[in-house]
Amino acid sequence: MQIVDVLFAPTNGAFFYDDQAAIREGREHDGVAYLGEPVTQGFTSVRQPSKALSIGLMLDDGSVSWGDMVSVQYSGAAGRDPLFDQERIESFCREVMVSRLRGLDLVEGAKLCDEVMRYHDGKRLPLAVEYGVSQAFLKAAAYARKLTLAEVIAEWLGLAAPTEAVPIFAQSGDDRRNAVDTMILKQVDVLPHGLINSAEKFGRAGETFADYVSWVAQRIAQLGAEGYKPVLHFDVYGWIGLGVGTDPRAIAEYIARVAERVPSYTLNIECPADYGTRAAQIDNYAAIVEHVNQLADNARVVADEHCNTLDDIEAFIQARAAHVIQVKTPDVGNLLDTARAIIAAREAGIGAYSGGTSAETDESARACVHVALASRATMMLAKPGMGVNEGITIVGNEQARTLATIRTRLSRELSDAG
Incomplete structure (x- = not known):
């Protein structure tokens, strides 16, 4: 063809x-x-x-x-x-x-x-x-x-066709309270992102953000089904560094204080600080990770800024400059590089978050589902847009249909072989 x-x-x-x-x-x-x-x-x-x-x-x-x-x-x-x-x-x-x-x-x-x-x-x-x-x-x-695209990529990776779902991470946009309710009612695996991208949302010394983290946990207790325990993931767009200071120990101590508020949850903090260059980001994030490991059992640092291409991601992995790396798919480019990046992180024992952006399209979002499935990502972003329902529907349904197709095909092959 x-x-x-x-x-x-x-x-x-x-x-x-x-x-x-x-x-x-x-x-x-x-x-x-x-x-x-x-x-x-x-x-x-x-x-x-x-x-x-x-x-x-x-x-x-x-x-x-x-x-x-x-x-x-x-x-x-x-x-x-x-x-x-x-x-x-x-x-x-x-x-x-x-x-x-x-x-x-x-x-x-x-x-x-x-x-x-x-x-x-x-x-x-x-x-x-x-x-x-x-x-x-x-x-x-x-x-x-x-x-399916997932089968083709898995074959290229030398892996069996995927049969297990990848946890889905939804993002709230600026509607950070109503969106949380929607996520809880729909039992999203990872939530809420929060879009903490300004001084107003973070607070002078981070108190506004810390209170929001506590509120999210309280809301899960109020609205969540029995046994529902999502990962809490917040993107702070460098505001811990801007509000608390850029010293890695000070940043880790702040993260640990926030983590103490939600002791029964895993807390992901994405982009705690922006140090301006890849080299500075890697050096300081490696230090933050080391301090967080000493201070908080339930907190994880997520790399995003200056961690764009496959080469960037491999440098972060080598330095162990994150607990989780966002593989931001449009920044990586070639979808096969996204697969390579996810595999590299997983093999290093680092979380591989198949991410992206709200600015994407329905077409690119569906394609990324297949890459995340094939490479066994730790989690994947519900996208595109900032509307919770839309992203969950597009990504979640594509995953469900793809897995149903693969499982049925494998079942028929086993039946025919028997």
Whole structure:
């Protein structure tokens, strides 16, 4: 089965692109919008709608396999690729990618994906291009073999087809109280993210955030079903460092104090501080992890900022600079690199969180489910968007259907063999 044509469709992400640097400077939050001028290059406002570009691979039987090129909510921050530009990305793809893809035979499947992602003019492809093209290509390869994408990636990894679900992590956005109720009622595995991205949400010395953590635990006790014990995961966007100070011991002590408030829960703290560079992030996070290990049995540090590509992730793993690493899928690019990163973290005994961003699309979210399943991620993000129900539905249903397909296929193979 061959690729006979390449299609493009301008599409929308599910949330916004936000200028993180401007928000950290204290831009006023006015309803959904942020007031004031942007800081990061490429932004025309502090918050602007996320955009995507769909790439479709038409096969010789007339079917089309789609993938979505998109960037993360906080584009251009912490070493990430610049803000996504639909026109620029489409122009690049028409110039470079169409000729690479048209005429390819999918018989070799995933093995060809890395070749498609080869450098252009001595430079790596834009990560958004890697991300969307790898989605479309790997899905086309799976279609050609009448398999799920999860089975194709697992085979490429040398693993059996997945049969166990990956825990799902939902994010609240700014509706951080009503969203928690929704998550509890739907018994989400990991919650609530919290979007603690400003001084107002963190508090002068972190008291506002600590009170919120306590409230979440109390709400679980009030609304949760018997035996329901989710992991508590909060993204603080560097605000422990901004509010408490950047000394690793001081940060660990603050995390331990918060963890004492919820002793019966595992507490994940994502991005406690931003040290500005990858090297500084790794050195200081390794120290924070060491101190947290001494101070709190139930707390874990999650790496995100400056931990973008597979190379970044491998450096964090080597330094043991996190208890859990977010493999932020659009920042990693090629979906096979996401699989590689998850496997590397797991083999090192570090949690592998298959993440992403609210700015993604339904198409990219579904593709990521298969990668998380195939590589046995520790948990995966319910995405896209900041609406709890939507992300849970898209990711949860894709996982359920995929596992039902694989389990039935395996059962039939055993029956036929018997």
